[in-house]
Amino acid sequence: MNKKFIIIPSIIILILLITLISIKVYKNYQIKHAVIIVELQEPLETEFLSKVKVSDFIVNINGKIVDDYTIDTTKVGPKKIKFTYINDDNIKLNQEYILNIKDTTAPIVWLSGSYSVTVGSEINLLDKIMCGDNYDANPVCEIIGDYDMNTANTYPLTFKATDSSGNVTEKKFNLYVRKPSTGGGSSSPSTPSPKTEFSDVIANYKTANTEIGLDISEFQGVVDFNKLKEAGVEFVILRVGSTHGIKGDYFVDAKFHENIKKANKAGMPVGVYFYSYANSKEKAIKDAKWILNEIKGYKVDLPIAFDWENWSFYNEFNLSFFGLTDMANAFLDTFKDAGYDGMLYSSKTYLEQIWLETPYPVWLAHYTKQTSYKGDYSYWQLCSNGHVSGINGDVDINIRYK
Numbered sequence: 001m002n003k004k005f006i007i008i009p010s011i012i013i014l015i016l017l018i019t020l021i022s023i024k025v026y027k028n029y030q031i032k033h034a035v036i037i038v039e040l041q042e043p044l045e046t047e048f049l050s051k052v053k054v055s056d057f058i059v060n061i062n063g064k065i066v067d068d069y070t071i072d073t074t075k076v077g078p079k080k081i082k083f084t085y086i087n088d089d090n091i092k093l094n095q096e097y098i099l100n101i102k103d104t105t106a107p108i109v110w111l112s113g114s115y116s117v118t119v120g121s122e123i124n125l126l127d128k129i130m131c132g133d134n135y136d137a138n139p140v141c142e143i144i145g146d147y148d149m150n151t152a153n154t155y156p157l158t159f160k161a162t163d164s165s166g167n168v169t170e171k172k173f174n175l176y177v178r179k180p181s182t183g184g185g186s187s188s189p190s191t192p193s194p195k196t197e198f199s200d201v202i203a204n205y206k207t208a209n210t211e212i213g214l215d216i217s218e219f220q221g222v223v224d225f226n227k228l229k230e231a232g233v234e235f236v237i238l239r240v241g242s243t244h245g246i247k248g249d250y251f252v253d254a255k256f257h258e259n260i261k262k263a264n265k266a267g268m269p270v271g272v273y274f275y276s277y278a279n280s281k282e283k284a285i286k287d288a289k290w291i292l293n294e295i296k297g298y299k300v301d302l303p304i305a306f307d308w309e310n311w312s313f314y315n316e317f318n319l320s321f322f323g324l325t326d327m328a329n330a331f332l333d334t335f336k337d338a339g340y341d342g343m344l345y346s347s348k349t350y351l352e353q354i355w356l357e358t359p360y361p362v363w364l365a366h367y368t369k370q371t372s373y374k375g376d377y378s379y380w381q382l383c384s385n386g387h388v389s390g391i392n393g394d395v396d397i398n399i400r401y402k
């Protein structure tokens with residue numbers, strides 16, 4: 001090969017290398033001598049789960065941030081925040097600051113002014129009295145004061161809960177240790193339980209923007225879906241199943257497959273719910289995958305609900321409120337990925353005090369004529385004593401908001 005043709009490409013490559021090196025040297029020179037004005041807020045701190053961006057902690061900057069991203073505040077402690085900005089001289093500069101994420105929310109102790117047991121009770125109060133925290137999965141819980149489960153008396157005590165950030169909740173209460181009731185005396189005649197007629201709910205709540213429906217499980221027995229339609233039922237939410245406790249096996253609601261076949265045949269929109277004992281994201285996802293297998297082949301038009309109500313033994317789950325909500329989101333994310341809608345079911349009290357914000361719709365349980373719940377909700381379960389043609393016995397009545 002002619003040496004002339006070898007030399008020319010080599011010269012071109014050399015020129016390109018020299019050019020690249022020169023550009024890099026120039027850029028380094030620019031950065032080294034660049035005017036940097038980044039004045040930070042003091043103190044540099046924010047709350048756990050706060051919605052903040054990089055710029056929220058910069059009070060003055062000579063330029064524009066390239067990516068003013070939302071900071072992940074799901075972990076308490078110091079966090080290095082890196083960002084890039086272009087200054088007024090059009091020089092791109094990398095900067096960082098340390099943000100302290102703190103938790104100032106005290107634990108919740110689910111306890112009124114008194115707690116009653118019978119003499120000889122083997123109840124462990126620390127297990128039975130709910131004690132939870134927004135961030136700490138295992139706050140330190142203790143009962144201050146002396147008491148004797150074997151001696152009838154009234155014991156003034158204090159329940160104290162301390163989380164990992166040092167936040168403290170103290171609740172004074174009286175422990176009543178009572179002698180077992182001996183019975184006796186005359187009993188008054190029982191009065192029939194009040195019923196909520198489905199027709200009355202239609203009259204009071206049906207509008208152009210609402211639909212009235214039911215949630216149904218095996219406890220409603222054999223259901224006549226044609227009669228439900230004639231009565232004006234516009235949708236049903238069916239229990240698909242549950243597990244036998246935290247570590248128990250899955251089971252399908254004894255009437256689920258029968259009910260969903262009938263509802264589909266009647267052309268009635270269907271949603272489903274699952275009573276979960278999940279204690280981790282992994283278990284919640286496993287629950288969701290089990291449900292996906294059970295509803296395969298059926299028409300499910302409405303959301304799949306996460307129903308978690310293990311409040312009486314919450315302490316056994318070792319979950320913070322953030323962990324609980326994150327677990328619910330993982331359950332519902334699984335359905336979103338599979339092309340279904342999802343929602344969170346819970347009662348007003350727990351929605352207000354325990355559950356944290358979720359991107360999914362809420363199915364509110366509040367048995368009243370007019371709810372005082374201030375949060376957003378897409379479904380409202382307004383009673384459990386509903387009466388409608390097609391079902392023998394009580395049933396939950398729900399309103400769906402379009």
